[in-house]
Amino acid sequence: MNYMEVCSLSDLPAQSQKIVTVGSVKVALFHYNNQITAMGNACLHKAGPLGMGNVDFRYGDWYVVCPWHGWEYRIKDGGAPPGSHDQQAMYEVKVEDGKILLSEKPVVKAKRAEHAEKPLLDLEKLMYQTTPDSLNVLGISTTNLNESLPRFSTSENALEKALDYAKTEYGAATRMIKLRDLKFRHCEGFYSQHENACTWPCSISEMDPHDGMNEVYRAMVLWADVLLVASPIRWGNASSLYFKMAERLNCVQNQITLKNRVLIKNKVASFIITGGQDNIQQVAAQLMCFYTDLGFTFPPFSFLGWSRGWTAEDMDRNIAQFQKSKYIDRGVKELVDNCVCLSRQIKEKPVVKMNTPLPKIEEAPGMAEDDYRDEEQMRLDHIS
Ligand code: FES
Secondary structure, three states, X not given: OOEEEEEXXXXXXXXXXEEEEEOOXXXXXXXXXXXXXXXXXXXXXXXXXXXXXXXXXXXOEEEEEOOOOOOEEEOOOOEOOOOOOOEOOEEOEEEEOOEEEEEOOOOEOOEOOOOOOOOOHHHHOOOOOOOOOOOEEEEEEOOOOOOOOOOOOHHHHHHHHHHHHHHHHHOXXXXXXXXXXXXXXXXXXXXXXXXXXXOOOOHHHHHOOOOOHHHHHHHHHHHOOEEEEEEEOEOOEOOHHHHHHHHHOHHHHHHHHHHOOOOOOOOEEEEEEEOXXXXXXXXXXXXXXXXXXXXXXXXXXXXXXXXXXXXXXXXXXXXXXXXOOHXXXXXXXXXXXXXXXXXXXXXXXXXXXOOOOOOOHHHOOOOOHHHHHHHHHHHHHHHO
C-alpha cells in the first residue's frame, strides 16, 4: 500500500478537522479523542462536505454531522449511527516525522445501504398522473383561518365555487388542498449552503416522508392539469402560509437553474385573490412571476380579485357583499372557462422541450478551483 503525505501534524491540532486531497479525491481528516482518522469527504447522500460538518459526541461515540442535511458518520470507522447501515470510505493514517500520511486508496470502501422502502419514488421518477385527456383541477387554499373557530373565507369560498363549476360544467376531477391542514416544515435554506444541497424531491421530504408538502408536490407536479391558488391579502401580499409553501417550491424551480430540468410543463395556473382593502394587482403580479418561473402557463385574465377598496373600513359588510356579488359568481366561472380552454389547447400540442430563459448555474461567473479550496478552508477554520 502506498502512502501520501497530506499535511503536517501541526496543521491538525487536537479537536480539529481538515479537508485534504489524496490524488484527486478529497478526504476529511479528524483529530478527536487523541486519534487521527480519515474518511471520504463526500457524504453518501448528496456529496455534502463532511470535513466541514460539526463533530459531536453522540450514541456513545464521536460523529461528524453532514452540514447539508445532517447524515451522521462515526469518525473512527465511518460507520452510521445505530440502526443504519451506510459505510463511509476510510483511509489508513500514519504519522511519521511530524507529517500525516494517508493510504493512497481507502482501506474500507464506501457503501450506501439499500433502503428497502422508497416512499418518494413517484416524485423521484416523476410518475405523472396526467394524460392527454385528463382534466385534473387542483385548488390550493392558503388562508390560515382557525379551524377551531370556523369563519367565512372569501378566497376559499370563491375557490370552492370554481372547483364545483369545473366539476359540473366540464366533468373535471377536482381536488382541494387546504394548506392549514398540512403539517410541513419551513424551507431550511439548503440552497444557501450549496446548490447541490437543494434536491428534488426536497431534502426535507427525504428526511421526513410524512412532511405535508409531499402532498402539494404530488398534486401540483404529478397530478394537476390546472392549478387554482387562492389567497387572502395580508398587508398587501399573499398570506404567510402561501409564502411558506412557495419557499418549499424552491426545489422545483431550482431543478431548472441547476439541472435544466423543467418538472412542470403543459399546466395552467390562475389565481383568486381577496382582501378587505387593496393590492390585488400587486399580489397577482407576485404570484404570476413565481408560477411562470415554475413552468406554468396562464390564460388571459388569469386572476379573480375581490376587495372593498382602501377607504372601506366596514369589514363587517365585506362577507355579505361578497356573498351576494354577481361578479364573483360570474368571475369564478369565467376564470375556470379560460383555464380549461387553454388546458385543452395545450393538450392538442404539448410542449416537449421547454426553453427556460433563466440564469443557469453553468453560466454563473466562474470561481477557480484554488479559490474554492481557499474558501472551503476558511469556512473550516471558522468551524474549528
Ligand atoms: S449531502 Fe450529506 S446529508 Fe445530504
